[in-house]
Amino acid sequence: METLYNWFVKPFQDMVSAPDFLMQVLWEGLVSGVLYALIALGFVLIYKSSRIFNFAQGIMVVFAALTLVGLHEKGVPAYIALVLTLGVMFVLAAVIERVVLRPLVNQPDIILFMATIGITLFLIGFGEIIFGGENKVMITEQLGIPTGSFTFEPFGGFVLIEQKDLTAVIGAILLVLVLLLFLNKSKMGRAIRALGDDHQAALSVGISLSTIWVLVWFIAGVIALATGIVWGARAGVSFALEVIAYKALPVLMLGGLESVSGAIIGGLMIGILEKLFEIYWGQPLLGGNTETWFAFMFALIVLLFRPQGLFGEKIIERV
Amino acid sequence: MLYRTAGQFKTSYAADHALFPVKQDAWLLMIILFVAFVVFPLTASEFTINALLVPVLIYSLAALGLNILTGYAGQLSLGTGAFMGVGAYACYKLITIFPEMNIVIAIALSGFFSAAVGVAFGLPSLRIKGFYLAIATLAAQFFLVWLFEKWAWLYNYAASGAIQVPNIEMFGFTVAGPGASPVTKYYFVLIVVTLITWLAINITRGRIGRMWKSVRDMDIAAELVGINLMRAKLSAFAVSSYIVGVSGALFVFLWRGAAEPNLFDIPLSFRVLFIAIIGGLGSILGNYLGAILIVALPVIIGTLPAFFGLSISSSTVEHMIVGATIILFLIIEPHGLARFWQIIREKLIMWPFPH
Numbered sequence: 265m266e267t268l269y270n271w272f273v274k275p276f277q278d279m280v281s282a283p284d285f286l287m288q289v290l291w292e293g294l295v296s297g298v299l300y301a302l303i304a305l306g307f308v309l310i311y312k313s314s315r316i317f318n319f320a321q322g323i324m325v326v327f328a329a330l331t332l333v334g335l336h337e338k339g340v341p342a343y344i345a346l347v348l349t350l351g352v353m354f355v356l357a358a359v360i361e362r363v364v365l366r367p368l369v370n371q372p373d374i375i376l377f378m379a380t381i382g383i384t385l386f387l388i389g390f391g392e393i394i395f396g397g398e399n400k401v402m403i404t405e406q407l408g409i410p411t412g413s414f415t416f417e418p419f420g421g422f423v424l425i426e427q428k429d430l431t432a433v434i435g436a437i438l439l440v441l442v443l444l445l446f447l448n449k450s451k452m453g454r455a456i457r458a459l460g461d462d463h464q465a466a467l468s469v470g471i472s473l474s475t476i477w478v479l480v481w482f483i484a485g486v487i488a489l490a491t492g493i494v495w496g497a498r499a500g501v502s503f504a505l506e507v508i509a510y511k512a513l514p515v516l517m518l519g520g521l522e523s524v525s526g527a528i529i530g531g532l533m534i535g536i537l538e539k540l541f542e543i544y545w546g547q548p549l550l551g552g553n554t555e556t557w558f559a560f561m562f563a564l565i566v567l568l569f570r571p572q573g574l575f576g577e578k579i580i581e582r583v
Numbered sequence: 584m585l586y587r588t589a590g591q592f593k594t595s596y597a598a599d600h601a602l603f604p605v606k607q608d609a610w611l612l613m614i615i616l617f618v619a620f621v622v623f624p625l626t627a628s629e630f631t632i633n634a635l636l637v638p639v640l641i642y643s644l645a646a647l648g649l650n651i652l653t654g655y656a657g658q659l660s661l662g663t664g665a666f667m668g669v670g671a672y673a674c675y676k677l678i679t680i681f682p683e684m685n686i687v688i689a690i691a692l693s694g695f696f697s698a699a700v701g702v703a704f705g706l707p708s709l710r711i712k713g714f715y716l717a718i719a720t721l722a723a724q725f726f727l728v729w730l731f732e733k734w735a736w737l738y739n740y741a742a743s744g745a746i747q748v749p750n751i752e753m754f755g756f757t758v759a760g761p762g763a764s765p766v767t768k769y770y771f772v773l774i775v776v777t778l779i780t781w782l783a784i785n786i787t788r789g790r791i792g793r794m795w796k797s798v799r800d801m802d803i804a805a806e807l808v809g810i811n812l813m814r815a816k817l818s819a820f821a822v823s824s825y826i827v828g829v830s831g832a833l834f835v836f837l838w839r840g841a842a843e844p845n846l847f848d849i850p851l852s853f854r855v856l857f858i859a860i861i862g863g864l865g866s867i868l869g870n871y872l873g874a875i876l877i878v879a880l881p882v883i884i885g886t887l888p889a890f891f892g893l894s895i896s897s898s899t900v901e902h903m904i905v906g907a908t909i910i911l912f913l914i915i916e917p918h919g920l921a922r923f924w925q926i927i928r929e930k931l932i933m934w935p936f937p938h
Contacts, residue, residue, distance in 0.1 A: 374659060381909070389902030510725075510849070554729070560718070571712075572715075
């Protein structure tokens with residue numbers, strides 16, 4: 265009885281009795297949800313256009329953030345460093361396409377997946393040699409991101425919203441809108457989607473596979489840079505950032521590997537739910553740190569009922 | 584020339600299905616077993632045994648377990664490290680609750696615990712496939728490692744949160760723990776690994792193995808010819824997790840001597856996956872070749888720069904080189920090292936003719 269009460273009644277009582285704290289938790293969850301959604305978006309783009317499950321997305325976030333901060337430390341002004349980092353991400357995309365992906369065209373999925381883990385390991389070593397392994401501080405102010413915070417007082421309580429989180433949310437929304445416009449309206453975007461639907465048909469109407477792959481990996485690199493800036497501003501830039509890539513995986517399960525909107529909605533859902541679970545169930549009842557697995561378990565349970573994820577394409581099996 | 588098959592006739596169906604259709608394969612195996620059982624223990628130094636031979640054997644066993652699931656039954660799993668952990672913690676609890684228990688029995692039993700956990704996390708495989716399933720096995724990975732950390736009963740409420748292997752005796756010899764000699768441990772691991780490999784070879788080429796392979800190649804077609812998908816997939820999860828669990832118990836009890844929860848974290852899973860893939864999916868031999876490569880590579884990288892008088896911190900270079908090697912091997916031979924051996928063997932049988 266006691267256990268049942270603790271599990272099913274008390275958390276909700278806590279929520280109702282302190283609505284301001286609940287709002288704070290929801291906001292925090294929303295912000296991390298936006299970041300998960302961004303990373304998941306990088307995965308989805310690459311998966312849609314090349315059927316590659318890109319495990320390196322996480323390390324690309326770290327690598328982009330490290331390059332930006334590293335260049336700034338060398339004395340390059342912040343905005344020029346930003347442009348240069350974009351250049352580096354483009355070169356990285358081109359090199360990955362040329363060296364890794366092109367020789368592996370038409371290999372089974374698992375081989376390509378393994379290759380992206382190889383890329384991850386390589387970039388970890390490469391990044392450490394060039395920029396060193398120590399933690400760095402993101403150049404938030406130099407990039408013109410406001411760092412103050414608002415407070416407001418609903419229900420007689422008090423909620424704190426950091427301006428950089430707000431900037432992150434707005435920036436992410438803008439990025440996603442631009443991306444959706446690009447994918448849906450531009451010629452290149454249509455080519456990417458065509459490639460995602462059917463490789464051979466796309467090739468036969470004259471879409472260049474390698475150009476599109478470089479482009480897609482570059483877009484994933486830009487998303488990685490955006491994620492890196494935002495997450496770096498919250499938690500500092502270090503290789504530990506790589507683990508947030510794992511957080512994007514349940515988002516993908518939940519949203520479906522091919523769905524852009526699924527990635528966004530799944531990301532927000534997981535961000536908010538895992539925060540709620542951690543605060544109201546995890547810390548009082550399970551000893552905390554449940555964020556490492558909650559999202560996976562949640563996605564697993566959802567998947568048992570909808571095997572293609574919430575928004576994935578319906579799986580049609582032909583024999 | 585060495586592999587000439589002239590004069591080896593097959594006169595019955597039994598001979599056609601024999602484990603070694605070519606005599607030289609059997610001789611080669613005898614030589615390898617002789618080297619492993621007699622030459623290595625007599626000649627290898629303590630360092631070689633601890634840093635190369637024992638880990639190669641244990642990692643090959645883990646990769647063998649994973650290979651049964653991924654290579655034979657076609658279910659991609661990223662949770663191997665956690666299942667090794669289940670085996671290790673189960674063995675530790677058995678040893679501490681029943682101190683009189685023979686370690687062989689404890690290790691054999693601990694496999695059943697990880698098999699049970701494996702089947703539980705394998706249940707989603709009935710509904711979901713491919714990468715969705717891979718991510719689902721990550722749920723096992725993260726949840727179990729979290730459990731190892733938070734459930735204090737598992738490590739007997741030790742303040743460090745780690746498990747320590749006590750000295751364990753068997754027939755008057757200390758076989759595990761800090762007091763055991765490397766050669767004893769090596770023999771112990773070698774015998775267990777040889778036995779399980781022998782079992783695995785026979786399972787995979789028998790009825791169950793054929794069932795798994797048909798599920799791997801096309802599960803709908805397998806279902807249509809009357810294979811029970813649930814039984815096929817869950818039995819693959821069970822056998823695979825059993826072997827992985829045993830390798831986890833060996834990993835802690837006969838090699839590391841102590842373990843913290845984060846030892847079983849995702850890098851271990853990936854390392855085992857590398858071994859299985861670089862060695863060759865769907866091959867037993869491949870696990871050994873892959874393990875030799877992956878275990879020996881860091882040792883070589885650790886000693887080479889010093890040999891040439893260079894001083895680079897070896898852990899960063901190690902990441903780079905291991906990453907590059909993986910990509911290189913995937914590009915050269917996506918079917919793994921086992922395929923290399925197969926090609927060489929075919930060539931040798933045909934020699935001196937090109938076809």
